[in-house]
Amino acid sequence: MRLISLFFIASVIFFCCHHQVTEPNKVANKLYIHIKDAQDNPVQNVGLHFYYNWREKYSNFILNADPIPARDTLYQNYPNPFGPFGLTTRFNFSLIKTCYVKLQILDRIDTTTVIKTLVDGNRSPGMYTVSWNGFNNEEEHVTNNFYKYRLKTENFNDTKTLFQDITDPATIKSLNCIPLASSNNNGNIEVNFDIFPIDYAVQYTGESGDNLGILTIPDSINIVLIKEGYVTIDKLVVFEENKPLELSYTMIKEPD
Numbered sequence: 001m002r003l004i005s006l007f008f009i010a011s012v013i014f015f016c017c018h019h020q021v022t023e024p025n026k027v028a029n030k031l032y033i034h035i036k037d038a039q040d041n042p043v044q045n046v047g048l049h050f051y052y053n054w055r056e057k058y059s060n061f062i063l064n065a066d067p068i069p070a071r072d073t074l075y076q077n078y079p080n081p082f083g084p085f086g087l088t089t090r091f092n093f094s095l096i097k098t099c100y101v102k103l104q105i106l107d108r109i110d111t112t113t114v115i116k117t118l119v120d121g122n123r124s125p126g127m128y129t130v131s132w133n134g135f136n137n138e139e140e141h142v143t144n145n146f147y148k149y150r151l152k153t154e155n156f157n158d159t160k161t162l163f164q165d166i167t168d169p170a171t172i173k174s175l176n177c178i179p180l181a182s183s184n185n186n187g188n189i190e191v192n193f194d195i196f197p198i199d200y201a202v203q204y205t206g207e208s209g210d211n212l213g214i215l216t217i218p219d220s221i222n223i224v225l226i227k228e229g230y231v232t233i234d235k236l237v238v239f240e241e242n243k244p245l246e247l248s249y250t251m252i253k254e255p256d
Contacts, residue, residue, distance in 0.1 A: 026244035026246060027244060028242045028243055028244055029192060029193045029194075029241065029242060029243075029244070030190065030191070030192050030193065030244050030245075031189070031190070031191050031192075031193060031195075031239075031244075031245045031247070032188070032189070032190055032244060032245065032246045032247070033048070033183070033188065033189040033190075033223075033225070033246075033247045033248070033249065034186075034187055034188055034246075034247070034248045034249075035183050035187040035188075035189070035225065035248075035249050035250075035251055036187055036248075036249075036250055036251070037230075037250065037251055037252075037253070038250060038252060038253070041187075042183075042185065042186050042187025042188075043183060043187050043227065043230070043251050044182075044183050044184060044185050044186075044187060045182050045183060045227060046182060046183040046187075046189070046225050046226065046227045046230075046251065047177075047179030047180075047181075047182050047225070047226045047227065048179050048180045048181045048182065048183075048189055048191070048223065048224075048225060049143050049144060049169075049172050049177060049179055049180060049223070049224040049225075049226060050143075050144055050180070050196055050221050050222060050223050050224060051083075051144050051165055051166060051167045051169075051172075051221065051222050051224065052144075052165055052167075052217050052218075052221050052222070053167050053222060070096070071094070071096055072093075072094060072095055072096055072151075072153060072155070072156040073093060073094045073158075074091070074093045074149075074151040074158040074160060075091070075092040075093065075094075076160060076203050076205050077089045077090060077091050077132075077149065077160070077162045077205070078090055078092075078205040079205060080162050080163060080202065080203070080204050080205050081162075081163040081164065081165040081202070081204065081215065082162070082163075082164060082165070083134075083144065083164050083165040083166035083167065084165060084166070084167045087133055087134055087166070087171075087175075088131050088132065088133050088134075089131070089132055089162060089164075090129055090130065090131050090132075091103065091118070091129070091130045091131075091132070091149060091151075092127065092128065092129050093127075093128055093130075093151050094126070094127050094128070095123055095124070095125050095126060095128070095153070096125055097125050098122065098123070098124050098125060099122070099123065099153045099154050099155075100121065100122050100153065100154060101119050101120075101121065101122070101123045101151070101152075101153050102117070102119060102120050102150075102151075102152045102153075103117075103118045103119035103120075103130060103149065103150070103151050103152075104116065104117050104118065104149065104150055104152075105117075105118065105132060105136075105147050105148070105149050105162075106147065106148040106149065106150055106159075107147070107148070108145065108146045108147055108148055108161070108197065108200075111148050111150070111159070114137065115136045115137070115142060115147060116132060116135065116136050116137055117137060118130045118132060134164055134175075136178075140176070140177075140178050141175040141176060141177045141178065142164065142177065142178055143164075143172065143177040143178050143179060143180060144164050144165050144166055144172070144177075145163075145164060145180075145197060146161055146162070146163050146197045146200050146202060147161070147162050147163075147164065148160070148161055148162075149161075149162055160203070161202045161203070162202065163197075163202045163204075163215065169224045169226070169232045169234045170232070172224060172226065173226050173232060179226070180195050180196075181195065193239055193245075196217075196221060196239075197217050198217055198218070198219050198221070198239055199216060199217065199218075199219070200216065200217050201214050201215065201216045202214070202215050202216075203215075219238055219239045219240070219241075220236060220237070220238045220239075221236070221237065221239075222234055222235065222236050222237070223235055223237050223247075225249060225251065227251065229253060229254055230251040230252065230253055230254060231251065231252045231253075231254055233249050233251060235247075235249075
């Protein structure tokens with residue numbers, strides 16, 4: 001009986017110790033990043049960003065339209081994507097009568113979240129052009145992502161999609177863009193794949209305003225890790241569906 005009791009106690013101790021040192025199971029479709037410094041200390045408050053290296057050249061498009069259009073219309077923003085060749089995009093919309101107008105940039109997933117209000121007031125009939133420089137209502141620059149934009153009047157409501165893609169990590173850092181996520185006290189970032197708009201499609205526009213096709217973000221993108229005082233990390237990664245992705249990086253302090 002005593003031997004059985006000792007065996008039981010030993011088993012419990014082994015189980016508890018084993019449980020404490022076992023690495024937790026990683027969840028499919030989730031990204032795990034561990035960040036440390038040169039001394040193997042965790043680095044907290046590292047901002048996570050991404051870009052898709054889109055190299056198509058865009059130029060402004062000229063909309064030839066009557067001063068008073070035939071119907072209310074919201075056009076595709078141009079250039080789209082914007083970021084690689086300019087940090088401003090433009091929106092054209094037309095009104096057939098005087099009305100109250102609201103044009104807003106929205107979160108791509110939760111469209112009740114307003115990123116920026118561009119127009120909010122009465123407008124006369126005609127064609128309008130409005131610009132957006134990527135800053136939100138709090139005057140913070142948003143990070144690369146897909147966003148919705150919506151034109152709403154008394155009798156009209158239309159929503160389209162735009163894509164900001166700043167492909168220069170130094171510019172992302174200088175703009176102090178809001179990160180998608182930040183590392184915790186242990187130097188860890190854990191996010192679901194869907195924080196990145198993989199397989200998300202958007203209409204893109206060319207130099208004359210014509211729709212040139214559909215741009216879809218592939219499963220290979222560049223992730224960017226930014227922290228003031230440290231050298232920025234810029235790495236191409238590939239996501240595999242139904243699998244976790246684990247990454248470890250060492251951040252080096254910038255020279256004085």
